[in-house]
Amino acid sequence: MILTIDPGDSRPIYQQVADGIKSLIARGELKEGASLPPVRQIAADLAVNLNTIATAYRELQEEGLITIKHGQGATVCARKPPQKNADDLRKPLRTALTDLILAGLSPTRIRALVADELNDLMRGVK
Structure with a gap:
């Protein structure tokens, strides 16, 4: 599993990690039932605090993507969180489009x- 941290990104590191894992799940690179690396391993690989990775994992768990x-x-639950419906997903899209x-x-x-x-996301380009 390849995750990268961008120091120039305005998002907190835990959010970059969570978003990276979400992207891997969305593209099918992490399938349902796949085990995620231990928190310690990712923290060491990215040279960040253990709590940062633990926070990312908790966020993914709260979103229903991992257990x-x-x-x-940690294990991947499903490709998409079951609790969100199309209307919930449209709200942030509408906000982004309005900003543009x-x-x-x-x-x-x-x-x-x-x-x-969308093409970059599906190809795994950051």
């Missing part, structure tokens, strides 16, 4: 950006 069993580690419109981007440019981001 954590003490002494057994307010920034002065044309609908054509916004469509191109969305298509590029």
Whole structure:
């Protein structure tokens, strides 16, 4: 499992880790039932605090993407969280699109950006 941390990213490190794992699940690189590396291993690999990785794992567990069993580690539950419906997922998308419109981007440019981001996500490009 390859995760990277971008020091220039405004997101906290735990969020970058959680988002990286979500991306791996979304692309099918981490399948249901797959075991995640131990918190200590990822923390050592990324040279970050154990609590940072533990926070990322807790967030993923709260979102229904992984289960954590003490002494057994973390396991991928499903490709997508079951508790979210389409309307819940549209809200952040609408907010992002509104921000792009307010920034002065044309609908054509916004469509191109969305298509590029989706293609990058599916290919695993950060």
